[in-house]
Amino acid sequence: MKPHYPLPENIVDILESRRRKTNDSFTDLIRGGGYVPPNMDLLVDAISALSMGKNVLLKGPTGAGKTKFAESLSQLFNQPMFSVNCSVDLDAESLLGFKTLTYEGEKQVIEFIPGPVINSMKHGNFLYIDEVNMAKPETLPLINGVLDYRRTITNPFTNEIVTAEDGFNVIAAINEGYVGTVPLNEALKNRFVVIEVPYIEGDQLRNLIRSNTNLTDDSMIDLFVTLSSDLIHAVSQGKLSEDAASIRALLDACDLSALIPAKRAIQRSIADKLDEAREREFVQNLTETLF
Known part of the structure; x- marks a missing residue:
C-alpha cells in the first residue's frame, strides 16, 4: 500500500x-x-x-x-x-x-x-x-x-x-x-x-485576466471573456484547432492590448499562431465582430 x-x-x-x-x-x-x-x-x-x-x-x-x-x-x-x-x-x-x-x-x-x-x-x-x-x-x-x-x-x-x-x-x-x-x-x-482539466470561462476567466495581466478596463476584459467563449465553442465544433482557444495565448493578447490595439494584440497572440489560413481568417472575423 x-x-x-x-x-x-x-x-x-x-x-x-x-x-x-x-x-x-x-x-x-x-x-x-x-x-x-x-x-x-x-x-x-x-x-x-x-x-x-x-x-x-x-x-x-x-x-x-x-x-x-x-x-x-x-x-x-x-x-x-x-x-x-x-x-x-x-x-x-x-x-x-x-x-x-x-x-x-x-x-x-x-x-x-x-x-x-x-x-x-x-x-x-x-x-x-x-x-x-x-x-x-x-x-x-x-x-x-x-x-x-x-x-x-x-x-x-x-x-x-x-x-x-x-x-x-x-x-x-x-x-x-x-x-x-x-x-x-x-x-x-x-x-x-x-x-x-478544461478551459476556464466566465467569472473565473475574468478574475484571471484581472490578476494576471496588465489589462484593467472592465469592458475590454468582458470582450476578451466573450472572445474566449466563442473560440472554445468553435473548437468544440471542429472549426478551429485547440491552439486557438489557449488561455495562455488569450492572456498574452490581454497583456498586449494594454499597450496596442486589441485587434493587433489578438492577431499577434492568437491568429498568427494558427497554421491554416481559414482558421486565421475565422479568428480575425470574430475579432472584427467583437472589437
Whole structure:
C-alpha cells in the first residue's frame, strides 16, 4: 500500500469550508501557483489523490493551465517540484542523471550528477512530467518502478537502489492528438489517477485576466471573456484547432492590448499562431465582430 502523505495544516478545513460556500475563484487559496480552477471538485480531487500518494495525470487541451495547476498543487503541499519536459529526445540521462569527469584535489574522478527523477525521489519532492506522451514508448518504462507502489529504481549509471523519501509524488500532463504524440501504454496509464482539466470561462476567466495581466478596463476584459467563449465553442465544433482557444495565448493578447490595439494584440497572440489560413481568417472575423 502506498504511504499516506498528510495534507498541509488547515487545508482540509479550508477546502471543506469553500465546498460548503460557493465555487469562487480560490485565488487566495492557491495564490502561489497562479491557477484558478474551474470548479472546486477539480482541486479537491487532485489534492485528495496526492495526499494518498497517488500519481496524478492532468489531461486537457493546450493552454488550459495544466502546468500552472501542477505548480499550484506544489505550492499547496509546500513541496518544491522538479520537472521533466518530454520529447522524442528524452533518454535515461534526461530522467535519471549523467556521469561527468571532475577533480578531487589533483585526482580526476567520475561524478554522477542526479537528474530530476533521482533528485525528487531523494529529496521527497514532487516530480512533474510535462507532455508525457511526447516521449518514445521505450523511454518511460525505465521509471515504472518509481510510479507504482515500490517507489524504487535501480540507477543504471551507479547501480544504486534509490527509494523515494516521504513526500515524493508525481504529476504528469498530457495533450492528446498533437503531432509527435503517442498513446500511453496501459501499464503507464494505469499508474495514474486521471483528472480532466478544461478551459476556464466566465467569472473565473475574468478574475484571471484581472490578476494576471496588465489589462484593467472592465469592458475590454468582458470582450476578451466573450472572445474566449466563442473560440472554445468553435473548437468544440471542429472549426478551429485547440491552439486557438489557449488561455495562455488569450492572456498574452490581454497583456498586449494594454499597450496596442486589441485587434493587433489578438492577431499577434492568437491568429498568427494558427497554421491554416481559414482558421486565421475565422479568428480575425470574430475579432472584427467583437472589437
